Amino acid sequence: MDRQGNTYTFLYASIxxxxxxxxxxxxxxxxxxxxxxxxAVAKKMDILKSVQIESTAANAEAKFEKYIGKNAYxxxxxxxxxxxxAFTVDLAKEVKKDDAERAYPIYxxxxxxxxxxxxxxxxxxxxxxxxWGYVSLNEDKNTVFGAIFGHKGETPGLxxxxxxxxxxxxxxxxQLFDQSGAFxxxxxxxxxxxGSDLHKVDGISGGTITSVGVGTMLKxxxxxxxxxxxx
Amino acid sequence: MSxxxxxxxxxxxxxxxTTPLGAQNPITxxxxxxxxxxxxxxxxxxxxxxxxxxxFVTVFSNLIISLLxxxxxxxxxxxxxxxxxxxxxxIVDQVLKAFAYEVSLQLSVFVGLIITNCxxxxxxxxxALGNKPWPAVLDGIGNGAGYGFxxxxxxxxxxxxxxxxxxxxxxGAIQIIPDAFYEMGYANNGFMILPPMALIVVGIIIWVQRSxxxxxxxx
Numbered sequence: 001m002d003r004q005g006n007t008y009t010f011l012y013a014s015i016x017x018x019x020x021x022x023x024x025x026x027x028x029x030x031x032x033x034x035x036x037x038x039x040a041v042a043k044k045m046d047i048l049k050s051v052q053i054e055s056t057a058a059n060a061e062a063k064f065e066k067y068i069g070k071n072a073y074x075x076x077x078x079x080x081x082x083x084x085x086a087f088t089v090d091l092a093k094e095v096k097k098d099d100a101e102r103a104y105p106i107y108x109x110x111x112x113x114x115x116x117x118x119x120x121x122x123x124x125x126x127x128x129x130x131x132w133g134y135v136s137l138n139e140d141k142n143t144v145f146g147a148i149f150g151h152k153g154e155t156p157g158l159x160x161x162x163x164x165x166x167x168x169x170x171x172x173x174x175q176l177f178d179q180s181g182a183f184x185x186x187x188x189x190x191x192x193x194x195g196s197d198l199h200k201v202d203g204i205s206g207g208t209i210t211s212v213g214v215g216t217m218l219k220x221x222x223x224x225x226x227x228x229x230x231x
Numbered sequence: 232m233s234x235x236x237x238x239x240x241x242x243x244x245x246x247x248x249t250t251p252l253g254a255q256n257p258i259t260x261x262x263x264x265x266x267x268x269x270x271x272x273x274x275x276x277x278x279x280x281x282x283x284x285x286x287f288v289t290v291f292s293n294l295i296i297s298l299l300x301x302x303x304x305x306x307x308x309x310x311x312x313x314x315x316x317x318x319x320x321x322i323v324d325q326v327l328k329a330f331a332y333e334v335s336l337q338l339s340v341f342v343g344l345i346i347t348n349c350x351x352x353x354x355x356x357x358x359a360l361g362n363k364p365w366p367a368v369l370d371g372i373g374n375g376a377g378y379g380f381x382x383x384x385x386x387x388x389x390x391x392x393x394x395x396x397x398x399x400x401x402x403g404a405i406q407i408i409p410d411a412f413y414e415m416g417y418a419n420n421g422f423m424i425l426p427p428m429a430l431i432v433v434g435i436i437i438w439v440q441r442s443x444x445x446x447x448x449x450x
Contacts, residue, residue, distance in 0.1 A: 003302070003304060004305060004306070009306060009307055012302070012307070013311075016311065016314060020318045024321055024322070027321075027322060028325055031325050031326065031328070034330070035328045035329050038328065038332035039332075041332075042332060042336075057332070
């Protein structure tokens with residue numbers, strides 16, 4: 001067959017694509033269980049980190065079992081427990097639903113000193129893709145104990161700075177409800193303007209859209225827990 | 232034919248491995264693949280893993296393209312090369328996610344960006360399409376190693392002076408600069424961790440290399 005002809009070229013391209021697709025599909029399927037496990041371990045490490053428990057890939061599962069274990073449940077917007085496993089709730093799907101249909105996972109963590117922390121997972125949009133995080137609250141269900149954030153592909157040095165302590169540490173001690181008990185969330189403001197305001201945190205210069213995204217994410221995701229947190 | 236057969240490691244073949252390490256280094260001489268050299272050289276561990284990944288891709292893409300070289304229709308040869316390279320990169324990405332999750336997070340987009348690493352397409356076009364599989368494999372090893380070598384050297388200096396540690400795959404961070412130094416007033420140079428220093432370190436390597444080998448200096 002003419003190696004430079006159209007028929008040959010088309011045949012060549014078609015066969016190549018099919019062979020490659022088959023190889024990659026097989027590989028992806030066979031590695032998936034291991035990848036899922038890694039992702040689950042990383043998620044547990046994140047959850048633990050929001051209550052300032054450092055863990056490694058090796059001991060994350062054991063620590064998660066020790067500090068949280070079965071104390072994780074799913075709520076509805078009315079603050080009632082519903083069926084479901086908190087850890088497997090796919091927030092990416094939940095945040096698109098109406099408040100009334102949404103499932104709100106929550107983790108209760110018993111620290112070594114006996115105090116209880118409530119960990120709420122959040123998820124929203126950054127500049128380039130999804131951002132997520134875990135916010136832990138003190139027993140008063142109002143004051144933030146810790147917050148950590150992650151992102152898929154924010155700009156390194158700018159939006160990606162939301163994963164650094166410089167951005168995350170100021171969340172500690174902030175409050176979700178104002179004096180009158182109304183939900184005020186935590187707003188991300190221009191760098192240097194937050195001061196000691198209990199509902200504001202400094203954003204990142206050059207990472208405005210990501211910073212604002214964090215604020216929107218917190219408001220959108222924490223709002224639904226209002227009934228539960230006020231109980 | 233057998234009487235003319237070249238030994239596997241003839242001088243000519245060995246040269247395929249050694250020249251990219253020195254006189255034809257992809258980064259310092261051809262200035263290819265600079266982008267990843269800037270981004271993943273803050274720590275030694277991701278630099279080593281990316282080097283191995285790139286070497287895997289250069290070797291196997293060179294081998295596959297060389298094996299197929301007589302069947303590839305000339306008009307779609309770039310597409311064929313891209314498909315081969317992209318598939319190998321996806322394999323690397325999937326394997327890293329399964330076996331070295333932490334590192335895959337650190338390398339994030341740069342594994343995917345191996346596809347666009349000019350070294351790989353450059354070697355396929357310049358070498359693999361016109362040579363037999365064995366020399367093509369050697370050429371892949373050479374160029375992968377030449378790239379990785381520079382990456383590792385840059386990462387070594389950046390991490391050592393930037394953080395005082397060296398991070399090795401499977402071992403983790405090892406403190407190299409003793410505490411006594413810090414007590415005497417030594418401080419880590421935070422500038423080393425920032426991207427511009429990668430460029431400056433690469434520049435210094437180029438300078439050292441050219442001052443030792445005058446042939447490399449353009450007139």
